[in-house]
Every structure is written in structure tokens, then in C-alpha cells.
Amino acid sequence: MPDLDARALLVEALDFFNDHPCFGLRRDRRRTSYQLAARIDAFLAPDKTVLPIVAAARERWLNTHILRIDPDEQTVQRDGDSYWVRAWVRVDAARLADVGAAPIDRYARAVAALPEITRQVLLADFLGEEDFAAIAARLGIATHEVEQHIADALAVIAQALDRP
Template identity: 60%
Template structure:
């Protein structure tokens, strides 16, 4: 277990013991959490000296970033031929992995339902059934330009509906 994760686990355990100070230990009911909490505090207080200046530089550099976070208790720095590495967290937008919130999903469903039948069927054939524009055009007896126009119209309408607040 990485040191940072172990420290987080110990901090969580200490918080629990501080919230439940007379919590008895499972193996020996005569002992309570006081002794264990003091041992955890001693371990956590043995933090290395001040953070490496590289960490401070990384925090300054990325402070205004909305997608990168360097934990306040981070002390690990490694070096390779290209420079220094500081551990950080990267924020991933849920939409980038296909997650959408309930409000957006509802707006999408309403916008899709509000499309003209032909436009909706063209969009779904292309997106869900993975038919090419040429295949959709041939199946419906339309030109590829007409199919493209329907898809563009559908995406524009759906985009407007989802963007409404």
C-alpha cells in the first residue's frame, strides 16, 4: 500500500476512534481505543520535514487548474531524466466516460422524442444501429446530403435542449 494511502487509512481510523473514544477492541474487550489512537497519532506525527520545493512549485503551477489536484500532505517526489514527478489527482468529467446526470438524460430523451419521426429514425439508425450515412440513405430512398442534413438538424436540436438551464 502506498504511503499516502496508508496515511489516509490511518487518518480515517484516528477520526473514527476520536468520534468513538470508548470503542472496545474486538480481540480484547478490556482494551479501548485510547491506546490505539495514541499509537496512530504518533505514527502520523512522524511526517517527514517540510515538503520538497518541487511539490510547492507543482502546487503553484497547477493551483488554477480545474482538473489537477496535489494533496496537501503529499511528500513523494521522484526524478527521472526528464525532470521531477509529483503525484497528483486528475479530474475526469463523468460525461467523457459516458456518464450523464439525470437532468441531462431527461433533456436528451425529451429532445429525441420531439424530433420529427424521419429525423429521429435517421439519427438512431446512424448512432445506435451504426449504419453508415450511405446505408441509411439507400434504405430510406434519400440522398446522402438529405441524411446528413437530418443528422445535423437532430444534433443541433438536441444540443440546444441539453444546453438549456
């Protein structure tokens, strides 16, 4: 049974135990539904320990004004020799209404001003024909360097678009 299905079943069982009066368990009458409900509740409670990869991502992006990783975020996804950590990207609402040539020009200038390797990585990622491992292999760099170049490029572009 997949983990999500098992968790859903436990949530349903916990709801049942919470909606019914205390009763003894069939196999061990000394134990009650409240004790079992408490064990299920403890199992389903979110783990408060911070995953090392999440802590590293928070520390790396602590002082940036465009990226935030929530304090309770625990979701990571493995991708080859690296991880995806869920985060929020800040978008200046006043700039969303700003359409026309000015943002496009700022974007083009920001991309043109990127270091050559960073621009190559960004454009390869935008084309979407290669994953990070393939981009890294083609350019002779590590996968984590591909991720860092993309993050750097996006930060530069976001800052360029935030300027009037």
C-alpha cells in the first residue's frame, strides 16, 4: 500500500476513534481506543526535525529578498545527485502590471550580462531538451553547479526586472 494511502487510512481510523466513545480493543481489553488514537495521532504528527538538505537551502538563501523556504517545509525530491526543496519566489506585484518593451529590454540586458557559462546553462534549461545531468555532462561541470548557475541567473534577472 502506498504511503499516502496508508496515511489516509490512519486519518480515517483516527477520525473514527475520535468520534466514538472509549472502548476496549478486541485483542487486548486493557487497551482502549484512546490509547490507539494517541499512537496514530503521534505517528501522523509532522516531524519537527529539519532535514539537512532543507537546512542547507535555508542557510544558503537566508539573505535573499526573492526566495523563501517556509519554516515548516519538509518536502524534498531527489533528482539524480541533488534535491529539489520547495520554496516561494517573490514577485513584486507592482511590476506585474508593467508590460511593454521596458521589462523585455531589462530581461534581455540581464541575460546578455550573465557570465557565459551561466547563460549557456540557463538557455539549455529553458530549451528543456536536457535534464540537469545532461547539461552538466555537456558543459563539463557538476550537476550542483548547473543548479547554482540557474539560481544565480534567476536572481540576476529578478533583480533586473524589479528595477524601474
